[in-house]
Amino acid sequence: MSDPRHNSTELPSKPPIWNDPKYRALFFQAILIAGLAFFGYTIIQNTLSNMEARGISTGFAFMSEKSGFDILQSLIPFDSDSTYGKTFIVGILNTLLVTGLGIIFATILGFIIGIARLSNNWLISRLAAVYIETFRNIPLLIQLFFWYFVVLKSLPQVRNSISFFDSVFLSNRGLYIPSPIFENGFIYTGIAILAGIIGSLILKKWARKRQEKTGQTFPVFLSSLGLIILLPIIVLFLSGNPLSWEIPKLGRFNIQGGASLIPELFALLLGLSIYTAAFIAEIVRSGITAVSHGQTEAALSVGLTPAQTLRLVVIPQALRVIIPPLTSQYLNLFKNSSLATAIGYPDLVAVFMGTTLNQTGQAVEIIAMTMAVYLTVSLLISMFMNWYNAKMSLVER
């Protein structure tokens, strides 16, 4: 044993417990935790006793009380007989709806603008630059007001609705489209759609194997499209067309029936997508420029087309740089959706932290619940994106 550290004869005697760095660290950590716990406990106790002293109701009993008001847009059946608890669910669903759609549109738009920004065409790249610099430098709230009033003012009044084939109506009350009514035999079409999706996945695997073996490519995209769309349509007609439509009609004041996209949702989606897309475009640009130019040159020299180079060589590598900052943008979009309350879209903040809070007066509980929802969903988005990032990361073989 030449290593002096292992020389047991010179090992110092064990220090007393209060001088042992290991125990000392544990001791201070315990004090810190106790302090934090005491702090939290004091806040909760103080809040409860304050509210009791002032005669303010506490607790969650209000959740099962009747709400007595209506909500403009709800994904689940809701009316004024429903409970305050249900307003919470309606609010969450409306927030998730606008976030989900917003993320999809912002991503698509962001990728297009980001790639356009790198285009060799002077006009396209300048236009993309102007888009980015304009929309990311104006506060979102102002953009939302702008889009809302653009939507309301530019579309015609309800009585002069623009109608297509008397079944689709567009006015400043929103876009009304026929809503599908599924009848008994529709289950077969549903099965066909599912079969189409599974079939496409199998096809994709098979095509990949074949390409690895023989080098021949197979038009997976087109054939999948056929499987997912054509197959169900054939089944639909074979089973006797068990699908009918509820056509919207112009009533006395409003358009009745059908499904509708309210202008508040439309304006909010427009605002959130356009704003977030400007940031995503810059992230995409940075991701693509991070892929070394040699990769592109190599891809082109083996005979790939520019489109194939982008899709098969550049973007998969760029994604590794893009995904982490993209996650932040998704989180921002989700949190920014709470500005909905400014333009009358019934999201969680407007419905639950707005009307429900005011009717019940239970600010502490309701704000805590709202914050918990935002925290939970944000963490779920992060988790998903981290999983996706791990999946996309460089696999060495």
Add this chain to the structure above:
Amino acid sequence: MRKSVLLGLATAAIFSSSVQADTLEDVKKAGVLKCGVSTGLGGFSAADDKGNWKGLDVDVCRAVAAAVLGDASKVKYNPLTAKERFTALQSGEIDMLSRNTTWTLTRDASLGLNFAGVNYYDGQGFMVTKALGVDSALKLDGAAVCIQAGTTTELNLADYFKANNMKYKAITFDTSDQTIKGFESGRCDMLTSDQSQLYSLRIKLAKPDSAIVLPEVISKEPLGPVVRQGDDKWFNIVKWSLNAMINAEEMGVTSKNVDEMKTSKDPAIGRLMGGQGEKLGLDDSWSYNIIKQVGNYGESFERNVGTGSPLKISRGLNALWSKGGIMYAPPIR
């Protein structure tokens, strides 16, 4: 933006100490009364172009300031949306709320608040565009309705349409300004609110004549000042400041003749003018200050919402009980 305000208020509710409140002492010490008002509702509480707050609700704030501090101008106005108002009062951001707020059982019993009387008897009504050609709310089945969030109006509307078996779509906005903008842009067929507010919102339209207020009144909306529960001394002061204004009208004491009335032989007027302040913990000149600086209830009404104002609302229910209305104050004795 709004969220941060609410969060701030909630934090204030959490951290403020639980010592028994003495609002009177606090106001005297600060030398200014913090009064919660609306974000701008003509006739009730609105700032003019010079930033001076005016209105029927503002006059209640001024009356309390005159009674407590001897100067009606020592008020710090805190404009609040319907959503923010109760939290602001509960958390102590303001000393009193005078913001066209409807007195209901739930608010009185579960919010930790006390209503200190009624300064305007109102009822919910509907405003529609003239072009719609509707003369009754019962013909509004299927209409889209613009409405302000966090009000009793939202609940009455749901009740009314349900009771009459009609359908509607409610588009809910944060402030009354956004509500009237939504109405003006044609997003909704009608706007519903307390009738008094409908008149004051109507004059904000580019063409006020293009809208009419329907005759139906679908609810009782007694509006009044609100204080925190658990501070009875302060509750009494706000209550009796309002009562002094109503009593003064009844006795014919105005801001113009109050100095002569000081020597009146009428014992009731004598009690109004002095001798009662100590019981409320105030100077003996409290009621004199109110009448001299703010005026009696009738003066305040005419100046702000009545014939002397653009709103031209008739006294109606708000006339004194002795003149066909229901405005009635307990006697000062």
